[in-house]
Amino acid sequence: MTTVPDVPILISPSVLNADLANLTDEIGRITHADYVHLDVMDNHFVPNMTFGLPVVERILATTDVPADVHLMIDHPDEWAPAYAEAGAASVTFHAEASNAPVRLARELRAKGARASIALRPATGVEGYLDLLDEFDMVLVMTVEPGFGGQSLITGTLPKIRRTREAITALGRDIWVQVDGGISRDTIATAAAAGANMFVAGSAVYSADDPNAEIGALRETATAAYRSA
Ligand SMILES: O=C(CO)[C@H](O)[C@H](O)COP(=O)(O)O
Numbered sequence: 001m002t003t004v005p006d007v008p009i010l011i012s013p014s015v016l017n018a019d020l021a022n023l024t025d026e027i028g029r030i031t032h033a034d035y036v037h038l039d040v041m042d043n044h045f046v047p048n049m050t051f052g053l054p055v056v057e058r059i060l061a062t063t064d065v066p067a068d069v070h071l072m073i074d075h076p077d078e079w080a081p082a083y084a085e086a087g088a089a090s091v092t093f094h095a096e097a098s099n100a101p102v103r104l105a106r107e108l109r110a111k112g113a114r115a116s117i118a119l120r121p122a123t124g125v126e127g128y129l130d131l132l133d134e135f136d137m138v139l140v141m142t143v144e145p146g147f148g149g150q151s152l153i154t155g156t157l158p159k160i161r162r163t164r165e166a167i168t169a170l171g172r173d174i175w176v177q178v179d180g181g182i183s184r185d186t187i188a189t190a191a192a193a194g195a196n197m198f199v200a201g202s203a204v205y206s207a208d209d210p211n212a213e214i215g216a217l218r219e220t221a222t223a224a225y226r227s228a
């Protein structure tokens with residue numbers, strides 16, 4: 001982890017585009033990561049399906065890298081607490097899917113996880129600014145959730161900026177995560193807008209040396225965040 005004034009710069013590789021039949025080995029290739037990002041999809045909230053709690057539990061049991069679970073599922077109020085109970089360091093649920101985001105965040109925190117709320121590209125942050133204190137992180141989706149390997153939607157950058165401004169005004173240590181289309185070409189823009197935690201799937205797993213790629217991403221983001 002690198003820290004710029006008050007803010008840790010964190011790289012969380014997504015295993016979505018890794019070899020899902022060899023997850024232990026694939027996670028073993030990202031030992032320089034701060035977190036491992038686990039995309040849970042249910043084929044209802046998004047038009048794709050990955051893995052669920054039993055697989056996440058096995059990953060948690062076989063890796064020392066803290067897990068950053070991204071739930072792209074309906075009914076997170078019902079399902080998310082089990083991921084915290086299983087030992088995920090951070091649990092992110094979608095604002096669009098939750099009926100009671102504050103209650104759920106409190107439950108996740110009570111179970112020892114960082115509580116995080118995700119916003120699809122079309123979901124504004126304004127409705128959540130008064131609730132920021134209830135969360136440890138806001139995930140600003142930089143692609144439509146569902147698939148890896150997409151291009152970052154630049155129209156999401158103002159939302160990253162607005163979220164960071166509100167957090168700074170509050171004076172709290174709340175992280176801003178970006179997810180989707182993050183690579184050496186785009187990470188500086190997202191960091192300069194105020195993101196401090198970066199999910200990168202295809203950029204890390206298509207690299208010959210995933211750990212070297214993580215280092216390069218972290219270095220670029222740190223420089224961009226500092227100079228913003
Ligand atoms: O949540 C996600 C997709 O919904 C993934 O985390 C994300 O897309 C990572 O993949 P890439 O870095 O290849 O865009």
Ligand SMILES: [Co+2]
Binds near residue numbers: 037038070179199
């Ligand atoms: Co994700």
